[in-house]
Amino acid sequence: MIYRELRRTDVQQISHEMQLNFGQELSLKGWDPAHFEEIFERSFGFPAGWVLAILRAVRRPPVHLFVAEEGGKVVGTTFLFLQRTHGYIGAVMTDPGFRGKGIASELLSRAERACARRGRRWAVLDVLTDNHVARQLYVKRGYRPLRVQHWLSKPLAQRREAFRTAGPEIRAMEKADLDQLLDLYSAQQPPEVREILAPERGLLSPPRYLQSLMSATSAAWCTGALGNPSGYARATFTTPREAGNLGAPLFADRASAVEKEELLETALGWLAASGASSVVCEVPAYQGAVLQMLQDTGFEERWTMDTLALEVNGR
Ligand SMILES: CC(C)(COP(=O)(O)OP(=O)(O)OC[C@H]1O[C@@H](n2cnc3c(N)ncnc32)[C@H](O)[C@@H]1OP(=O)(O)O)[C@@H](O)C(=O)NCCC(=O)NCCS
The missing domain is CATH 3.40.630.30 (Gcn5-related N-acetyltransferase (GNAT))
Known part of the structure; x- marks a missing residue:
């Protein structure tokens, strides 16, 4: 298993994994894979991509995008978005064929360490109340409930x-x-x-x-x-x-x-x-x-x- 930062060429695989893993949420929001891929491409182009590249060069990127790769295929992701007081963790997913092997745990560790390294005291994430598997993973790592949000x-x-x-x-x-x-x-x-x-x-x-x-x-x-x-x-x-x-x-x-x-x-x-x-x-x-x-x-x-x-x- 290779753990690395996300690359531009990963976009289609990530888009596919998102649909596979987050069907329920994405259908409510009217997920449009073409739009997602467009945003993704833009974030590597001008001007957003250039700004991100400069921030990366001075070691202050606002996001860290971690992926797990096996045999040339992206099989897990975890993204960290740095806010002023905390790091927000999202897109935690492991391909169904690769679950239960510690991939999400490893990606989360990397995101949490990056969060601490960048001087944020807290890592924060959202999980559907009935997503018991993911919840168990977070609780085991020490995450504690902060608030409940209703989606209407x-x-x-x-x-x-x-x-x-x-x-x-x-x-x-x-x-x-x-x-x-x-x-x-x-x-x-x-x-x-x-x-x-x-x-x-x-x-x-x-x-x-x-x-x-x-x-x-x-x-x-x-x-x-x-x-x-x-x-x-x-x-x-x-x-x-x-x-x-x-x-x-x-x-x-x-x-x-x-x-x-x-x-x-x-x-x-x-x-x-x-x-x-x-x-x-x-x-x-x-x-x-x-x-x-x-x-x-x-x-x-x-x-x-x-x-x-x-x-x-x-x-
Ligand atoms: C939640 C998810 C990311 C876990 O990924 P994973 O790579 O299988 O997780 P790990 O192998 O690191 O497992 C870590 C812990 O998660 C929990 N876990 C994982 N699979 C589980 C299962 N099938 N049943 C119960 N608990 C499970 C366990 O606590 C496990 O710890 P253990 O191995 O010491 O028992 C994965 O199931 C997934 O992608 N689900 C769909 C997308 C999703 O719901 N993402 C979370 C959004 S908030």
């Missing part, structure tokens, strides 16, 4: 008319709103979650280069005074074949029921006008009121996912 979805009716905001008080989110929104975001997090998943501006306002890498378009709206928003919603659209994404909305205590409804309606209207035929939204269990609101407006829960965390200091 809803079909969207196609709209012919041009997009308009759902009420006069809805306005575009501006940079001046970000500090207050981050405060709102962290105030809703339980302290143990806040310590590990400290909110970052990129969560509320994804960087342009990332959006262009994903060929995503995104829009965000607020209610309330500029710089002192009382509500926030974001929608992201990639291709008509994939489901649109609603970022879990944020509301201050003073937000009225009408404001909340109109923000939600605006985000969904924008997605429908963009051509999305369905929408998905992940909501942490501690945002109970948002969860209830989405369910009241026709969103259905598809599954729950557990976020687990491991302290990687000293690995």
Whole structure:
């Protein structure tokens, strides 16, 4: 078995393995392998690939992509995405013919060590609540539950008319709103979650280069005074074949029921006008009121996912 970093030529095999291993999640999101391969290619090209190459050269890449190879075939993957306070681990999979041989354990060890080497105290990952095999693997390694996330979805009716905001008080989110929104975001997090998943501006306002890498378009709206928003919603659209994404909305205590409804309606209207035929939204269990609101407006829960965390200091 060879353990190495991912190469450009691995893309088709990884795409195939993703479909094999993550069918359930990918079908809800409307997985489009062609789009995935396109993003992957772009991440090696100009400008994203060049930026990544420079960051790699100075030993500060934002991602580490580990694969296991056997006989020229990719049989396992584990990706590490470095955030400010933690490393996020994703794409943990082993080809069905190669399971139970310690491949995922070895790839995870490498990702956790890289995470510690890069100065992050925590490794964090998400696992479907009913994925008992993967869960057992993580628990054995010392990962502990941090939060539960609900995944909801809803079909969207196609709209012919041009997009308009759902009420006069809805306005575009501006940079001046970000500090207050981050405060709102962290105030809703339980302290143990806040310590590990400290909110970052990129969560509320994804960087342009990332959006262009994903060929995503995104829009965000607020209610309330500029710089002192009382509500926030974001929608992201990639291709008509994939489901649109609603970022879990944020509301201050003073937000009225009408404001909340109109923000939600605006985000969904924008997605429908963009051509999305369905929408998905992940909501942490501690945002109970948002969860209830989405369910009241026709969103259905598809599954729950557990976020687990491991302290990687000293690995
Ligand atoms: C979860 C998965 C990555 C494990 O890969 P793997 O290479 O077989 O894992 P390992 O051989 O390193 O096994 C490590 C531990 O996982 C658990 N495990 C692995 N296969 C198991 C099985 N069939 N039943 C129960 N536990 C199992 C055990 O705790 C095992 O430790 P042990 O060997 O000391 O008993 C693999 O089953 C997979 O790709 N599943 C589909 C994709 C997926 O669900 N990924 C996780 C997303 S969060």
